Amino acid sequence: MVQLTVNGKPVTVSAAPETPLLWVLRCELGLTGTKFGCGIGVCGACTVLVGKEIRQACREPVKTLAAARVTTIEGLSGPIADALRRAWTDCDVVQCGYCQSAQLIAAAALLTRRRAPSDAEIDAAMKDIACRCGTFPRIRRAIHMAAAALR
Ligand code: FES
Ligand code: FES
Known part of the structure; x- marks a missing residue:
């Protein structure tokens, strides 16, 4: 179990800690606006915000994001x-x-x-x-x- 904040909401996910954030977003949280392109940090299709910085979700083990604020296209507002x-x-x-x-x-x-x-x-x-x-x-x-x- 890993706790993180996605689009302003605290969530607890059951994915293994090494699971890339991309698959947690898409498969566990149903946030399919973040795309899979290459899976190796080359294409950028999986880009999300962690705080105010962009990150490639295919390269971020979800365990590194405990306490982080993740924003996907579904939560991009303002x-x-x-x-x-x-x-x-x-x-x-x-x-x-x-x-x-x-x-x-x-x-x-x-x-x-x-x-x-x-x-x-x-x-x-x-x-x-x-x-x-x-x-x-x-x-x-x-x-x-x-x-x-x-x-
Ligand atoms: S899917 Fe290509 S950089 Fe993440
Ligand atoms: S890859 Fe088709 S709009 Fe960018």
Whole structure:
């Protein structure tokens, strides 16, 4: 049994302590917005927030997250999340959608620490999340749009 906080709610999970957070989220808690891509920390599809930092859920044994605050796409809320969702829609960012939970999580982490990120800062913040559909130019535009709306 491991206790952690997911999307603001305390939960106790029965998964073995070494189980990657990704599978606890998806299989035990039913939070399937966090995606499996590679399972080895390469694609970024499983990105979640732990506190204010992004982490790859496929590489985080759940036992390391006791007392941590995990936020998935299902729990991403507040003014930054609202601004990002609006901008994502206005810029028509999504193609197949598979990477987009992770992209939004990473974008929210970026705008939490930088309210006017440069192109280079956006590139650096998003570089570990692959998009096979090539939506990155629209992601960058949407992040600038969301940042402007928040200022
Ligand atoms: S599934 Fe975690 S980085 Fe690819
Ligand atoms: S929208 Fe298809 S992988 Fe990113």
